[in-house]
Amino acid sequence: MNSIWNSAQKLKFDEMGADIKTDVLIIGGGMCGILCAYMLNDAGVDCVLVEASEICSGTTGKTTAKITLQHGLIYSKIIDKYGTDAAQLYYHSQRSAFDKMCALASKIDDDFNWCDSFVYSLNDRTVIEREIGAMQKIGCDATFTRKTELPFDIAGAVKVKNQAQFHPIKFINAIASNLKIYENTKVLEFGGNYVKTNRGKIYAKKIIVATHFPLFNKHGAYFAKMYQHRSYVLALKNAQKISGMYVDEDKKGLSFRGYNNLLLLGGGSHRTGKKGGNWQELKIVADKYYPHAHEVAKWATQDCMTLDDMPYIGRYSKTTPNLYVATGFNKWGMTSSMLSAMMLRDMICERENEYTKLYSPSRSVLHMQLAINLFETTKNLFTFTKPRCPHLGCALKYNKQERSWDCPCHGSRFDSDGKLLDNPATDDIVLD
Numbered sequence: 001m002n003s004i005w006n007s008a009q010k011l012k013f014d015e016m017g018a019d020i021k022t023d024v025l026i027i028g029g030g031m032c033g034i035l036c037a038y039m040l041n042d043a044g045v046d047c048v049l050v051e052a053s054e055i056c057s058g059t060t061g062k063t064t065a066k067i068t069l070q071h072g073l074i075y076s077k078i079i080d081k082y083g084t085d086a087a088q089l090y091y092h093s094q095r096s097a098f099d100k101m102c103a104l105a106s107k108i109d110d111d112f113n114w115c116d117s118f119v120y121s122l123n124d125r126t127v128i129e130r131e132i133g134a135m136q137k138i139g140c141d142a143t144f145t146r147k148t149e150l151p152f153d154i155a156g157a158v159k160v161k162n163q164a165q166f167h168p169i170k171f172i173n174a175i176a177s178n179l180k181i182y183e184n185t186k187v188l189e190f191g192g193n194y195v196k197t198n199r200g201k202i203y204a205k206k207i208i209v210a211t212h213f214p215l216f217n218k219h220g221a222y223f224a225k226m227y228q229h230r231s232y233v234l235a236l237k238n239a240q241k242i243s244g245m246y247v248d249e250d251k252k253g254l255s256f257r258g259y260n261n262l263l264l265l266g267g268g269s270h271r272t273g274k275k276g277g278n279w280q281e282l283k284i285v286a287d288k289y290y291p292h293a294h295e296v297a298k299w300a301t302q303d304c305m306t307l308d309d310m311p312y313i314g315r316y317s318k319t320t321p322n323l324y325v326a327t328g329f330n331k332w333g334m335t336s337s338m339l340s341a342m343m344l345r346d347m348i349c350e351r352e353n354e355y356t357k358l359y360s361p362s363r364s365v366l367h368m369q370l371a372i373n374l375f376e377t378t379k380n381l382f383t384f385t386k387p388r389c390p391h392l393g394c395a396l397k398y399n400k401q402e403r404s405w406d407c408p409c410h411g412s413r414f415d416s417d418g419k420l421l422d423n424p425a426t427d428d429i430v431l432d
């Protein structure tokens with residue numbers, strides 16, 4: 001169940017030994033937290049990062065690591081919800097993060113390479129044409145194609161040239177070595193100008209929460225504004241070589257990229273705690289289209305999905321001026337982590353940033369997805385089965401494929417002994 005990235009040697013850091021003071025505390029050592037620490041350190045800000053386990057032990061270690069401006073059909077979705085100016089701002093913000101990410105990764109990660117990116121539809125040419133229209137309207141170069149390296153026919157694809165793919169752990173190893181990081185140091189409680197951890201207290205003027213799903217429930221209502229979506233990946237040897245990066249526009253569709261002599265096939269997705277295709281679906285696809293291939297690794301992970309498909313980056317809530325958050329990357333966290341690091345550095349250093357309003361975590365919640373999230377939570381709160389999730393008390397569902405207890409409300413997960421696997425819960429559960 002280990003990803004191919006996680007088999008690379010990772011940097012190691014000590015745990016925190018005593019109470020400390022810092023100007024900025026960053027909680028969470030994934031792509032987002034580490035990039036925040038890197039950018040703040042680069043700006044001369046005194047900062048410390050704490051990680052509950054090992055760095056990149058969360059979603060970052062199990063990503064598919066495509067660096068792209070193509071986030072599904074995001075541009076037509078933003079135009080529908082917020083208009084063309086907002087879509088253009090989203091594009092410019094992601095473009096600046098993409099450029100920064102590629103400039104850095106191309107220097108330090110020998111697995112970085114440029115390639116074309118495709119978002120395809122199996123049977124709906126119109127959604128593809130609409131997305132191309134939306135992208136062209138805001139000045140992003142995108143073209144229509146039906147010619148791909150995929151082993152099946154498609155109705156059409158949006159093609160964007162000169163995107164990139166990389167190795168997330170090699171990248172993180174190169175940028176994290178000079179940063180002040182404590183591993184195995186888990187934040188338990190927020191106290192205003194300090195946090196309590198399992199290793200003592202940390203006093204900080206400003207705090208960034210980069211824990212994937214934000215961990216403080218009293219502020220920001222993230223439990224209503226987000227849910228988690230789980231996906232599965234197979235690494236296949238002897239499959240047809242693929243040089244581009246592909247993803248189905250349908251949330252439940254497939255994803256493809258190559259890495260050295262491997263094909264990374266993703267899919268089987270579902271809301272965490274619900275039924276889905278899992279690896280089984282991917283194995284059927286692999287048997288059908290790549291009969292000579294064999295599996296060398298498989299893994300699964302999940303990402304936080306927002307109400308309007310755009311991340312939450314900025315002040316954690318209106319009532320917590322020194323608490324910041326970066327979350328809800330909707331499975332496009334490589335550019336959005338860099339964007340978070342650039343925006344939060346500017347906010348902390350009191351510099352202007354033109355994207356703060358667009359990504360404000362306090363923006364309107366009036367979207368259909370809010371009703372779905374609230375319905376799921378209510379349903380599972382009033383399902384009287386055990387075990388319960390220590391996060392907010394929802395009934396957990398057993399996931400046979402991964403032998404885990406998963407929460408359909410907010411996505412916390414526990415192994416078959418009750419040990420915490422994925423947040424927002426912070427505690428293990430006791431199983432009868």
Ligand SMILES: Cc1cc2nc3c(=O)[nH]c(=O)nc-3n(C[C@H](O)[C@H](O)[C@H](O)COP(=O)(O)OP(=O)(O)OC[C@H]3O[C@@H](n4cnc5c(N)ncnc54)[C@H](O)[C@@H]3O)c2cc1C
Nearest residue numbers: 028030031032052058059060063064065066187332333334
């Ligand atoms: C299957 C899949 C494929 C993906 N592929 C792509 C892709 O190709 N391109 C792309 O752009 N995006 C992709 N994404 C999205 C991207 O991988 C994520 O958005 C990104 O890795 C999230 O990074 P993060 O730092 O926010 O979270 P994480 O990597 O999960 O890091 C959060 C860290 O916080 C720590 N933590 C949690 N609680 C505490 C606490 N209380 N105290 C201290 N530390 C704590 C955790 O241990 C963890 O290490 C994919 C997502 C999925 C699910």
